[in-house]
Amino acid sequence: MNYLFVDGNSLGYYHQKSDKLYNGEMEVQAAFGFVKNVRRYASILHARPMILWDGFSDKRRDFYPDYKANRDNDPDIKKMKEGFAIQKPYILKMMTALGVTQLIAKDAEADDLAGLLVSSIAPQPIVEHIYLLTGDSDWLQLVRENVSWVSLREDAKNKQVNFEQFAELTGFATPRAFLEAKALQGDNSDNISGVGGIGAGGAKELLHEWGSVATMVRGINDGSIVVNKGRHKTAFNKLAKNAFNEKTGCRMLEAFKRNITLMNLIETKFPPTEIETIKGNRDVKAFEQLCYELNFRSFLEDLEVFVLPFERYC
Structure with a gap:
């Protein structure tokens, strides 16, 4: 069996930002694109779709107050989210009527839910493959x-x-190396500062040369590794010595460890403790009615064909 884990908010936001589509005065491009693409990828990948939704959680912000603080007052992001929020109830109903199960991490992020599911489901003998449909590169660390x-x-x-x-496509030997590189650099989109002095090039060099931050730090401190040349020699030595970085206002190794805690999805420190399951309940008539309500005529032109991938894989 193949699974398709869909990052619900990521897919919804992506289509909300696409060309406007209206039903009367209501924007419907997010709902239209969401349903169309869940169908498309389930069909192409021969996989059972499952939608993973964010709940509400301040766990990461409690741990690191600056987390995603850059998004709070962005008027464009606020407007986009408001437009999507109006359509989300329709998406939930349409997915249910198509037989698609949806999981809501009530007190966590979909990222953490994805990590939890990959850890628990991927090893099962009946699972052939899991596909992660998302716009979030953080999910690359879940590749197995x-x-x-x-x-x-x-x-x-x-x-x-x-x-x-x-390795060929990301430039990192392993998903763990990818995670460590992100922790070194930080993440501007989530307002997470890096360790300071080590950007994309430096992170890639470090992980390529030594495989992990721990190996380099241990080697420099016990004398088995000497870094006395290269563009990033000063930053690497400062990292190993946990030097204070004036720009970030934090010691470098402490910042790295903090970022690993914030970013690690396989061994997440912020797992969902309450997961709401909305089981798929196939009802073609209900889906048809929702399509009429939203004026999704292209779905209705050959409804039997449109719902076929959902009947086959859900």
Whole structure:
């Protein structure tokens, strides 16, 4: 059995930002694109779709108050989210009527739910492959032998990243190395500062040369590794000595460890403790009525054909 884990908010926001589509005065492009693409990827990948939704959680912000603080007052993001929120109830209903099960991490993020599910479901003998449909590169750390990352973006440089091609496509030998590189650099989109002095190039060099931050730090401190040349020699030595970085206002190793805690999805420190399950309950008539309500005529032109992938895989 193949699974398609869909990052619900990521897919919804992506289509909400696409060309406007209206039913009367109501924007409906998010709902239209969401349903269309869940169908598309379930069909292409021969996989059972499951939608993962964010709940509400301040766990990461309690741990790191600056987390996502840059999004709070962005008027464009606020407007986009408001437009999507109006359509979300329709998406929930349409997915249910198509037989798609949805999981809501009531007190966590969909990222943490994805990590939890990959850890628990991927090893099961009946699971052939899991596909992660998202626009979030953080989910790349979840790639395994039977887990692939699929970009929802049509213009993505790498549309799909599997375990065999991970190093070739990402530049990092392992998903763990990818995570450590992100922790070194920080993440501007989530307002997480890096360790300071080590950007994308430096992170890639460090992980390529030593495989992990721990190996380099241990080697420099016990004398088995000497870094006395190269563009990043000063930053690497300062990292190993846990030097204070004036720009970030934090010691470098402490910032790295903090970022690993914030970013690690496989061993998340912020797991959902309450997961709401909305079981799929196939009802073609209910789906048809919702399509009429939203004026999704292209879905209705050959409804039997449109619902076929859901009947086959859900």
